[in-house]
Amino acid sequence: MDPSPIRLAIPPAPAPRRFRLTAAPLAAALAMTLALQAGGALAQQAQNRFQIVNRTGQDASAVYAVRSGRPDWGNNLAPGPMPTEKALTLRPDAEAGCRFDIRLVLADGREAVLRNQDICATPRAVLEPGAVRAATATAPTQPAPGAPNPRARAVSSGSGFVVATDRVLTNQHVVNGCDKIFVRTADGRMLPAVPPARVDANLDLSLLVVPGNPGPALPFRAQPEVRRGEGVIAYGFPLPGLLSSDPKLTRGEVNGLNGLGNNPGQYQISAPVQPGNSGGPLLDLHGNIVGVVVSKLNASAVSQRTGDIAQNINFAVKGTAAVEFLRRAGLTPATADSGGTERSAADVGEIANRSTVFIRCER
Numbered sequence: 001m002d003p004s005p006i007r008l009a010i011p012p013a014p015a016p017r018r019f020r021l022t023a024a025p026l027a028a029a030l031a032m033t034l035a036l037q038a039g040g041a042l043a044q045q046a047q048n049r050f051q052i053v054n055r056t057g058q059d060a061s062a063v064y065a066v067r068s069g070r071p072d073w074g075n076n077l078a079p080g081p082m083p084t085e086k087a088l089t090l091r092p093d094a095e096a097g098c099r100f101d102i103r104l105v106l107a108d109g110r111e112a113v114l115r116n117q118d119i120c121a122t123p124r125a126v127l128e129p130g131a132v133r134a135a136t137a138t139a140p141t142q143p144a145p146g147a148p149n150p151r152a153r154a155v156s157s158g159s160g161f162v163v164a165t166d167r168v169l170t171n172q173h174v175v176n177g178c179d180k181i182f183v184r185t186a187d188g189r190m191l192p193a194v195p196p197a198r199v200d201a202n203l204d205l206s207l208l209v210v211p212g213n214p215g216p217a218l219p220f221r222a223q224p225e226v227r228r229g230e231g232v233i234a235y236g237f238p239l240p241g242l243l244s245s246d247p248k249l250t251r252g253e254v255n256g257l258n259g260l261g262n263n264p265g266q267y268q269i270s271a272p273v274q275p276g277n278s279g280g281p282l283l284d285l286h287g288n289i290v291g292v293v294v295s296k297l298n299a300s301a302v303s304q305r306t307g308d309i310a311q312n313i314n315f316a317v318k319g320t321a322a323v324e325f326l327r328r329a330g331l332t333p334a335t336a337d338s339g340g341t342e343r344s345a346a347d348v349g350e351i352a353n354r355s356t357v358f359i360r361c362e363r
Contacts, residue, residue: 050123060104068099152362159236159280170279178361221288222335236280285342291316
């Protein structure tokens with residue numbers, strides 16, 4: 001019998017399956033910090049803030065600002081009607097970048113739109129009569145372009161995590177053969193991945209481009225080297241549809257410094273993982289990435305071969321191998337040393353949560 005490991009992506013069902021992908025309303029990529037101010041007396045612009053100024057000659061009933069390229073407008077950011085000659089000051093998320101699309105919905109039903117605004121170079125976006133146009137026919141109930149297909153022929157799933165701006169790392173087997181790939185972020189947004197993916201089949205890694213700010217990048221452990229017996233946290237989305245849709249945390253240890261068959265690119269770990277954990281982060285107790293969950297031992301095959309039931313033997317791609325893969329892909333992943341007081345598992349889970357995504361594959 002072949003004792004090969006069981007990969008931890010959820011395979012497609014023989015008939016179409018419907019995952020419960022409804023989530024809380026889309027969370028804004030911007031946190032509002034100040035109420036409306038008079039346009040003639042704008043406060044001094046802070047380095048990490050920008051302002052939207054309404055000079056259309058009409059009141060605005062709604063204000064939107066999202067990263068350029070996002071397929072929807074997210075949530076209304078205004079606390080109430082925005083009169084003309086007023087401004088709204090916003091503070092972008094630290095990972096949101098500089099390029100934003102901005103939209104005002106006006107009292108007469110038209111809209112004013114500015115695209116691809118560099119808020120780092122010009123931290124004031126002024127919408128004037130020249131930006132006003134007829135409202136586009138995108139009703140809130142209309143699915144955004146590239147939305148998941150609930151009638152997809154076959155659906156599988158796995159986990160992933162953010163490693164750079166708009167970049168998500170997962171296992172190659174999670175996304176292999178997918179016609180469409182979507183990620184569900186920690187704040188409930190469903191974002192389409194843009195092909196092609198960067199792949200290393202030997203490591204079983206894939207790097208996805210996911211526009212729309214899927215979350216902050218997690219740092220990889222720089223030093224010291226990982227030792228046997230170190231505590232680790234696995235985070236991801238095991239058995240979706242059976243278990244709840246929220247991410248799950250399991251704790252264990254690094255049991256061995258090589259994988260199945262003495263694979264030097266993997267660790268053996270005792271943190272329990274299940275189908276659906278594939279591609280999720282493995283973190284040390286300082287909150288730094290030490291691996292990418294990839295597989296578990298096929299206990300049934302081992303039992304038939306040896307007469308014994310193997311227990312809790314799981315594997316992760318080493319973080320050092322993942323870093324080299326990302327560098328070959330042209331990225332410079334964030335790194336951090338792991339030293340000092342260790343965090344609690346709950347604290348590590350909070351770090352992982354904002355950057356770990358559910359991956360939906362449609363075929």
